[in-house]
Amino acid sequence: xxxxxxxxxxxxxxxxxxxxxxxxxxxxxxxxxxxxxxxxxxxxxxxxxxxxxxxxxxxxxxxxxxxxxxxxxxxxxxxxxxxxxxxxxxxxxxxxxxxxxxxxxxxxxxxxxxxxxxxxxxxxxxxxxxxxxxxxxxxxxxxxxxxxxxxxxxxxxxxxxxxxxxxxxxxxxxxxxxxxxxxxxxxxxxxxxxxxxxxxxxxxxxxxxxxxxxxxxxxxxxxxxxxxxxxxxxxxxxxxxxxxxxxxxxxxxxxxxxxxxxxxxxxxxxxxxxxxxxxxxxxxxxxxxxxxxxxxxxxxxxxxxxxxxxxxxxxxxxxxxxxxxxxxx
Numbered sequence: 001x002x003x004x005x006x007x008x009x010x011x012x013x014x015x016x017x018x019x020x021x022x023x024x025x026x027x028x029x030x031x032x033x034x035x036x037x038x039x040x041x042x043x044x045x046x047x048x049x050x051x052x053x054x055x056x057x058x059x060x061x062x063x064x065x066x067x068x069x070x071x072x073x074x075x076x077x078x079x080x081x082x083x084x085x086x087x088x089x090x091x092x093x094x095x096x097x098x099x100x101x102x103x104x105x106x107x108x109x110x111x112x113x114x115x116x117x118x119x120x121x122x123x124x125x126x127x128x129x130x131x132x133x134x135x136x137x138x139x140x141x142x143x144x145x146x147x148x149x150x151x152x153x154x155x156x157x158x159x160x161x162x163x164x165x166x167x168x169x170x171x172x173x174x175x176x177x178x179x180x181x182x183x184x185x186x187x188x189x190x191x192x193x194x195x196x197x198x199x200x201x202x203x204x205x206x207x208x209x210x211x212x213x214x215x216x217x218x219x220x221x222x223x224x225x226x227x228x229x230x231x232x233x234x235x236x237x238x239x240x241x242x243x244x245x246x247x248x249x250x251x252x253x254x255x256x257x258x259x260x261x262x263x264x265x266x267x268x269x270x271x272x273x274x275x276x277x278x279x280x281x282x283x284x285x286x287x288x289x290x291x292x293x294x295x296x297x298x299x300x301x302x303x304x305x306x307x308x309x310x311x312x313x314x315x316x317x318x319x320x321x322x323x324x325x326x327x328x329x
Contacts, residue, residue: 037097037274041072044261046102047086049079049194052166053215053295057130057259058102060291061282068281079193082115082167083107091118095266097275100126105257106170108315113169113327120311124267127279128260128302128310130292132213133232134165134175135243139202140227142209147179147230147249150209154185161208164190165198169327171257172211175232177321179211182251202226213257214240215295232256239296258300260307276303 042065046058055077062073078086083103087110093099101123110116136147144150154160165172168191180187190207192198199217201207203225210216214237220226221240230246231237232255246253261279263272282288283301292299302310322328 037271038071040098041074042097043074043076043099044102045086045089045099046075046077047079047083048077048104048166049196050077051196052194052198053132053213053218054102054104054195054259056215056295057297060288061102061129061261064282064285064287065278067287068285069278071278082110082113082170084110084116087116087118090262090264091122093264095264095268097263097267097271099263100275101262102259103262104171104259105311105314106167108311109167109170109174109318109322109327112315112318112322115169120308120315122265123262124265124272124304125260125262125307125311126272126275126304128258128300128307129279129283130259130295131256131298131300132215132259132296133237133256134172134211135214135231136179136229136246137202137210137212137214137217137221137226138208138229139205140225142227144209144229145227147244147246147251150229151179151183151185151251154187155183158186159188161187162190162206163187163209163211164192164201164207165211166195166216167191167193169322169325171255172213173325174318174321175253175255176211177325178253178255179246179251182246182253199226214243215297218295237296239293256298258302258310260302272304 044058044062046055048054059075062075065071065073078089083106086101090099090101136150138144173189176187192201195216198210198212199220202210214221214228217226221228228243230249231240231243232253233245234254236245319328
């Protein structure tokens with residue numbers, strides 16, 4: 001069973017690969033530990049474009065780091081290459097904590113495919129702060145009223161609909177692959193380099209259906225312009241009680257994508273401890289709790305050890321999908 005690939009994502013990742021490999025050969029000076037970290041502005045490098053769920057999270061984090069800890073924080077969007085562009089930006093900087101990667105669980109997909117030319121050991125995985133399922137989404141005027149409607153149509157018309165989502169070979173394509181296996185149909189995949197573009201493509205009818213996090217089109221989901229046919233949670237979400245899970249509909253699919261922060265390996269422990277303490281203030285704040293509820297987000301709050309173990313487990317488990325679809329050897 002295969003999913004058609006789009007070449008532009010690979011080209012972008014290839015460019016990022018060349019840049020990263022070239023830069024990796026340049027020795028960077030060892031940073032001096034700053035007793036009063038941060039003594040200057042901190043940059044959150046968001047590896048996706050403006051307007052999507054990851055960008056929304058990154059900007060809220062920046063706002064609350066300033067409010068709760070008095071930091072000066074800049075947001076730098078670096079989309080492209082399935083995350084490779086943002087990762088490369090982090091890896092070209094000193095390991096001093098002043099550049100913090102804001103990223104998603106698709107990191108492991110990118111590493112497994114070779115699109116992100118680094119390993120998990122090149123990061124310190126500081127905190128997973130959000131977790132959200134994938135969903136099968138259509139417009140409100142779509143003839144498909146249920147997951148069964150969609151699956152039955154695709155069985156009779158293999159690859160008969162334009163289905164898309166964020167990134168080639170990432171979490172949402174993986175969820176579609178699981179639905180394909182469970183439902184017994186074929187589908188193509190149209191990748192987008194920013195989650196916000198997925199909603200725009202759906203609204204513009206450039207795609208017929210999307211696999212996406214509910215928050216990707218949150219305003220449209222809330223207004224009813226976008227209808228979610230199913231979600232990949234184990235039980236119905238408290239945020240979306242009217243949306244059935246794939247499992248209850250007879251499709252054995254479950255999974256969630258996390259969002260979090262990391263710094264370059266080699267960042268000193270005392271700097272990491274300071275960042276963790278600042279994030280603790282964020283997650284304890286009422287503003288953060290309200291934001292999570294408004295954005296339909298679960299809060300795993302995995303710290304470094306647990307977060308690293310989860311990433312290692314994800315990396316090992318995703319290889320079947322990637323190999324089956326030609327994304328990995």
